[in-house]
Amino acid sequence: MISVFFQYDFLTYALYTGIMVGFLAPVLGVFLVVRRLSLIADALSHITLSGIAFSLLLGRHYTMFAGLNPVYMGSVFAVGGALMIERLRTVYTYYKELAIPIILSAGIGIGVVFISLADGFNTDLFNYLFGSVVAVRESDFHLIGGITIVVTILLVLFYKELFYLSFDEEQAVVSGIPRRFLHFLFIVMVALVIAASMRIVGILLVSSLMTLPVAAAMRLAKGFKQMFIYSVIFGQFSVITGLVSAFHLNLAPGGTIVMINVFILLAVVLLTRKRG
């Protein structure tokens, strides 16, 4: 089943990228879920769509941008969107939770306008939305590899601070941890991981790879470390089986990956319910 993935270059790239994504997304997802920010991933992934559409539009009019990987513009927009969310939270002091739906819908809306201006309603867009096994190119592989290395280094360097901030924000601030800087850094990491995962899982499904494995792990794990381990195991399992089955059944890999995650989650919920 899986051997075919080593016969063709593009499938090998897809598999390796999948493994990297299946590691990164759940790891950041743990912090997201614990900090109760799981919805931010949805908002940022939707605004990534506008970035990609903008890049496609620029590419049609300026040759300079035609060669640029749309993933770059996507991550720029995601970081911008994250800053906008923070800004909106100060505008709506009483309804802070409004910031996310506003950014989410504005992201898709602007994206759609850019796409129709670029005449981009074609197969490519479908791959961006729902992921694709065959769309991963060598340049994507290198870009995603780079993102994986950078994010991993940052996570190792700032693990303690992020951990502290996630569980006791007040205490962390009092003991001199630069909250604003760390929060910004964290959001940038999330934006980068979303941009990296997009090729395989698709924009609309990136956030699920960040939240679903963690939601399942949360019910099993007895500590923070165990949560990481379970989430990464679930993430890897879903990405690899999802990719292989998507290829053989000719389905969108984003869909299969997410549905495997949903089944894992259901199984875990049933299992832990009996125990409880």
Add this chain to the structure above:
Amino acid sequence: MELLQQLTFLERGIIAGLIIGFICPLLGAFLLVRRITIISEALSHITLTGIAAGVFLSQTTILMGMINPLYTGLIFSLAGSLLVEKLRQIYKHFQELAIPIILSSGVGLGAILISMSGGSYNEWYNYLFGSIVTVTLGDLGFIAGTGIVALIILLAFYKELLSISFDQEFAKTSGMKVTRINFFFSLLIALVISMSMKVVGILLVGAMVTLPVAASIQLAKSFRQVVVLGILFGQMAMIGGIYFSYHLNVATGGMIVVTGVVILILSAGLKRFRKGLA
């Protein structure tokens, strides 16, 4: 009836748009004060699954061939709204996880069904991003019908909904059947989302529910004002969006949302300006 049949495709689209621009902000105001605007995103993504299932079934079985995928969309969004409540009970300490779980499984299953049913990409883009020119007479009937049902529910339970939205505890102690009202509320959300989908598109329904009230709450001084201004902004976004999308040849749903965003920015600016004067 004859009058209805004489409508051009554009007129049908505009009428549908105006109905949606009226009901979406009305519901949005309740979602806003209950702090669950995000639920509209989750349910709209579940509706995608329903539509995909409807299209898939209509291709594979003869019996389902006649049924408008909008109906399967409605059934799925209804089931989704009940599921959200259930999941909130399971994840007691992380209630906000219920929404991402529903949202992602909705799109995930939808993506699989879409790739299984094949079909032209354009048809799917119409469902995802909305299209004003594909509103058929049957769709208009569906939109008007669900709109009327939604309006009846809203008017019949207006007081109860208002009281639950602002203070659920108080509503409970004063003898209101909270679970039943909540059920009707879920029904209402599901109805509004599935009716809006054809014109605004699945991915953008949430915008129509959120953006007008997000703008109106900047300026309004009471709940009634939030509702009235919200409806006004909703209609403006609809009409502006349809007008510009027709002339610039851009996807309708996108342009409606962009108009909504512009209104939001303007009203936020106006609030600042007022504050500056005072």
